[in-house]
Amino acid sequence: MEMQRISRTEDCSPFPIPGLAADILHMRVKEGSKIRNLLRFATARMQAEARDSNGTSLRQVVFSGSGRGVTKTITCVEILKRKVGGLHQVSKLYYKTVNEVWESPQQGAPGITMERTVPAICILLSKDPLDPWESGYQPPQTLSFAALKMSRCSVRWCRCPCHDPV
Structure with a gap:
């Protein structure tokens, strides 16, 4: 018989990004999260038409995920940056500590508590300029994919990734 997880808790460590507003939009991405649902909500809030309770548009959003949710977090951020x-x-x-409690389906069998350390990522996206000297900073993308494709290589017979096969 297999053990069954009955609870899972993560440590509530503060964001590793300094100076975040207390009321910032925080998108927690989990392994089972649907990307389209996350993006629909975040995109609507970041669009110029969306206003908060004070009548101002949302200027920043933080995406965070841990464990198997890290890759999904990065995917959400990259899509939102393009939109x-x-x-x-x-x-x-950074790393998060996760505590899991498992119990056995057999009566009287002892349960197990496991403490694991899992990788996590926190990504801040901002319409306003951020400190370019902050580690992990990336400026806005300015070139479109088509412009980037054309600017890389001018050789017609080139087989680099910037060209479609001839």
Whole structure:
């Protein structure tokens, strides 16, 4: 018989990015999160038409994920950067402690508590400029993919990734 997880808790460590507003939009990405749902919500909040309770548009959003949610977190951020455009980014990697309690289906069998350390990522996206000297900073993308493709290589017979096969 297999053990069954009955609870999972993560440490509530503060964001590794300094100076975040207390009311910032925080998108927690989990392994089972649906990317389209996360992006629909975040995109609507970051669009110029979206206003908060004070009548101002949302200027920043933080995406965070841990364990198997890290790759999904990065995917969400990259898609949102293309949809909204002009976003400054700061990315921080860190570790989280996760506690899991498992119990056996057999009566009287002892349960197990496991403490694991898992990788995590926290990514701040901002319409406003961020400190370019902050580690993990990335400026907004300014070139479109087509412009980037054309600017890389001018040789017609080239087989580099910037060209479609001839």
